[in-house]
Amino acid sequence: xxxxxxxxxxxxxxxxxxxxxxxxxxxxxxxxxxxxxxxxxxxxxxxxxxxxxxxxxxxxxxxxxxxxxxxxxxxxxxxxxxxxxxxxxxxxxxxxxxxxxxxxxxxxxxxxxxxxxxxxxxxxxxxxxxxxxxxxxxxxxxxxxxxxxxxxxxxxxxxxxxxxxxxxxxxxxxxxxxxxxxxxxxxxxxxxxxxxxxxxxxxxxxxxxxxxxxxxxxxxxxxxxxxxxxxxxxxxxxxxxxxxxxxxxxxxxxxxxxxxxxxxxxxxxxxxxxxxxxxxxxxxxxxxxxxxxxxxxxxxxxxxxxxxxxxxxxxxxxxxxxxxxxxxxxxxxxxxxxxxxxxxxxxxxxxxxxxxxxxxxxxxxxxxxxxxxxxxxxxxxxxxxxxxxxxxxxxxxxxxxxxxxxxxxxxxxxxxxxxxxxxxxxxxxxxxxxxxxxxxxxxxxxxxxxxxxxxxxxxxxxxxxxxxxxxxxxx
Amino acid sequence: xxxxxxxxxxxxxxxxxxxxxxxxxxxxxxxxxxxxxxxxxxxxxxxxxxxxxxxxxxxxxxxxxxxxxxxxxxxxxxxxxxxxxxxxxxxxxxxxx
Numbered sequence: 001x002x003x004x005x006x007x008x009x010x011x012x013x014x015x016x017x018x019x020x021x022x023x024x025x026x027x028x029x030x031x032x033x034x035x036x037x038x039x040x041x042x043x044x045x046x047x048x049x050x051x052x053x054x055x056x057x058x059x060x061x062x063x064x065x066x067x068x069x070x071x072x073x074x075x076x077x078x079x080x081x082x083x084x085x086x087x088x089x090x091x092x093x094x095x096x097x098x099x100x101x102x103x104x105x106x107x108x109x110x111x112x113x114x115x116x117x118x119x120x121x122x123x124x125x126x127x128x129x130x131x132x133x134x135x136x137x138x139x140x141x142x143x144x145x146x147x148x149x150x151x152x153x154x155x156x157x158x159x160x161x162x163x164x165x166x167x168x169x170x171x172x173x174x175x176x177x178x179x180x181x182x183x184x185x186x187x188x189x190x191x192x193x194x195x196x197x198x199x200x201x202x203x204x205x206x207x208x209x210x211x212x213x214x215x216x217x218x219x220x221x222x223x224x225x226x227x228x229x230x231x232x233x234x235x236x237x238x239x240x241x242x243x244x245x246x247x248x249x250x251x252x253x254x255x256x257x258x259x260x261x262x263x264x265x266x267x268x269x270x271x272x273x274x275x276x277x278x279x280x281x282x283x284x285x286x287x288x289x290x291x292x293x294x295x296x297x298x299x300x301x302x303x304x305x306x307x308x309x310x311x312x313x314x315x316x317x318x319x320x321x322x323x324x325x326x327x328x329x330x331x332x333x334x335x336x337x338x339x340x341x342x343x344x345x346x347x348x349x350x351x352x353x354x355x356x357x358x359x360x361x362x363x364x365x366x367x368x369x370x371x372x373x374x375x376x377x378x379x380x381x382x383x384x385x386x387x388x389x390x391x392x393x394x395x396x397x398x399x400x401x402x403x404x405x406x407x408x409x410x411x412x413x414x415x416x417x418x419x420x421x422x423x424x425x426x427x428x429x430x431x432x433x434x435x436x437x438x439x440x441x442x443x444x445x446x447x448x449x450x451x452x453x454x455x456x457x458x459x460x461x462x463x464x465x466x467x468x469x470x471x472x473x474x475x
Numbered sequence: 476x477x478x479x480x481x482x483x484x485x486x487x488x489x490x491x492x493x494x495x496x497x498x499x500x501x502x503x504x505x506x507x508x509x510x511x512x513x514x515x516x517x518x519x520x521x522x523x524x525x526x527x528x529x530x531x532x533x534x535x536x537x538x539x540x541x542x543x544x545x546x547x548x549x550x551x552x553x554x555x556x557x558x559x560x561x562x563x564x565x566x567x568x569x570x571x572x
Contacts, residue, residue: 013547017491024486124488134487156543159490160511 004177005170008053009088016051019089024133027126030081030094031133037096038104039081041124041135042067044090047169051090059177060091062184063121067111071097074107101127105136109143117180119149120173149176182306189302189468190245196463197241197295200456201234201287207383207455209434211391211415212399212441212448220442225281233284236277240270244292248299256300256320263296286353286453293317293357294457298464308469310369310461314360321358325351340401348406352397353450361457367393368458373465377426382462383455384425384434390454392416398449408446415440476531482559485544485552492544494523494556499536503527509541522546526553530561 023041030039044051044060071078076099083093097104108123124135138145148158150172158164205227208215216227243266251259270288275281284291297316301309304316329345341352356363371389375382392413400406415437423430441447478498485493505520519541526549527535544552 013551017485017548017551020486020488020491024488122489132487135489156489156510157514160515160543160545162545 001175002178004053004055004174005048005050008050008056010049011051011088012049016089019087023092026082026094027124028133030096031126031128034081034096037098038101039126040078040095040097040104040108041092041126042095043092043122043124044120045122046090046120046173048166048173050170052086052088055177055181057085057091058184059117059120059180060085060093062180063118064093066118067108067121067123070107070111076104076107101125101136102141105138105141106143109138109141112146115180116149117176119146120176149173185306186249186303190242190249190299192468193245193295193298193464194238194241196460196467197244197291198234198238199463200291200460201237201284202231203379203383203459204452204456205230205234207380207387209431209438210384210387210448210452211434211437212446213452218438218442220439221445221447225278225283229278229281230283232277233274236273237270237284237288240266240273240288240292241295244295245299248296248301249303251300251303254300254304256297256316257322259296259300260293260320263292267292286450287456290353290357290361290453290457291460293320294361294460296320298461308464310365310465313461313464314365318358318360321360324358325354328354341397344397344400344406348400350395350397350400350406352395353453356394356454361454363390363393364454364457364461368454369461369465372458372462375426381425383459386458387448387451387455388416388420388424388434390458391448391451392420394451394454396448396450398447399451402445402447476561478532478535478560479562480560482556484555484559485548487540487542489542490544490548492519492539492541492549492552494552495538496527496532496556496560497536497538499534501534503533503535503537505537505539507539507541509539509543511541511543518546519544519549522549523553526550527557530554530557532557532561535560 023043027039027041042060042064044056046052046056068078076097078095078097081094081096083091085091085093099107105125108125112118112121112123126133127136146155147153148155148164150164150168151158153163205214206216208217212221213219214222214225214227214230219226244263247259247263247266251262253259267288270292271285274284274288294313294317297313297320298308301312301316305312329342329351338346341354344350344352345354351358368386368390372382372386375385395406395409396412399408399412402408419430419433419437422433425431425434478496481495481497483493483495485491487493503524505523507516507519509516509519519539523537523539527533527537541549
C-alpha cells in the first residue's frame, strides 16, 4: 500500500501550540462577529510530526464536500468563512452555520462517526460561555466520548498515555486515508466516464458529412429525426450512463456476466427514457447497449487496475459478454417483435452487433481507434475519417435492413474505398466524393446506423485514452 | 519571583490545557479540572508545580482546565502563562523547555 507519510513538513510542539492559539483567536473573532450563526472549525486529527501534504489536504477537502452535502440534504444553510489548507500544522476551514449549536453538534458528530475515515475529522462547534469561547463537547449533549481509532479505548486515555507509537498511528491513519482517496477517485473517474459518454453521443451527431446518418446539415436518410432529436436522446441517457459507470466502479466482484445482466435491466429503462425523449424514434438504441457496456467495462477495469488500460477494457467486455450470442441469438423464437439483428441472424447467419460486442468490439479496437488516434485535425476531421474506416470494416445491420439484402455491403465497401483512396475528409477530392455519397445514401434511403454506434464507442475510448490515461491530479 | 498580573495561556481544545495564573500568598494552589483527572491528575499538578518552581514562583493560584494535554503541552502552556504573569515576555522561553 502507498504510504502518504513519505512527504510533508515535520511539525514541533511549539508550532502546533502557536497554531492552536491562532485558531482560538480566529474563533473568538468569528463568534463575536456573527452572533446569529454557529461557528464550526474543521480540522483533522493526524498524529505524529507530519500533519499536511497533498494527500492529507485532498482527504480533508473530499471529506468536507461530504459534510457540506450532508448539510444541504438536511436543508441547513451554511457558508465557508476562511481556511488554511496548506499550513504545515494541517488543513483547516471555518464554517458559519445557520442552526443552533446543539443541532449542529449532533450533525457534526454523526459525520465523524459515519465512516471509519471520517473518524480523523475533528469538527469543533463553538459556543460562548462565561465570556469564553469553547467547543461543545460530546458530553454536553450526552454523547459518548471519542474512541481511539487503533484500539477502541477512550481516545483521551490512549492520547494521554501515548499507548501507541507514532509508527503504529501513522499506519492506521494511512490505511484510512488511502481507502478514502481511492473511493473518492473512483467517484471522480465515474463522473468523467459519464461526461465522455455524453460527449460521444453528441459529437457523433455534430460531425459532417456523414453518409446515411443524421448531421446538423443533412438528414435525408432519416426524415423522421434531426440533430435536435439526438440531443434530446443523448440528454435522456445521462442517468443510465451514470448507472453503467456505477455498476462497473462499485460492484465488489469480478463476475462480469453478472454485472452485464444488471446493466441490461438499467438498459431496458433507458430505452424507454430514450423513446420518451424522441417521441418514439430510435436514435440511440444500439448505443444504449454498446456504450453502456463500454462505460461499465472501463469503470470495472479502472477499479481493478487504478489506471487506464485499453487492452484490459477489451478483456472485461469479452468476459462480460461471453454468453451473449448463445443466449440472445441461438435461442431465438420466430417472434413478431424480432429486431433487425435477430432477423438477420436467422436469415443470413450474421451475428451483427452482438457478435461484434462479444468479440470485444474488434472493429473498434483494430480499425476505429488507430484511425482516430492517428488522424490529426479538428474533431470533425477525426470523426468523419474514422467513420469511413469503420464503415469499410463493418457488416452494418442497419444498412442491410434498409437495402433488404446483404449484397449492399459490397457496394458500400467499394464506395468507401474510393473515398478513402482519395484521402477521405482530409482532401478536397475526398470531400467531394463524401458529399456525393451522402446525397446518394439519402436518395436511396440507406443508413449506416450500426457504424454510428461504433464511432461513438471509438470516440469514447479516444477520450478515455487522451483525457484520462494521464491519471487524476494529486496522484 | 512575584506574579505581577493575572495571565492566561492555552485553549479549551482537545489535547490542550488552559492555565490561568494569579497572585497568591499561600504556596502554589492548583484548581484542576481534567477529563483524565483520575488517571493523570497528580502528574499534571506535578508538572505545573515543577515548571513554576523553575521560574522561582513559590506563591500562585493556578486554574487549570485540561482536555487531555500531554506533559510537554502542560509544561509549555504553564511556561507561557508564567512569563506573561511575570511580564518577562509574551513568548515562552523554549530554552527553559
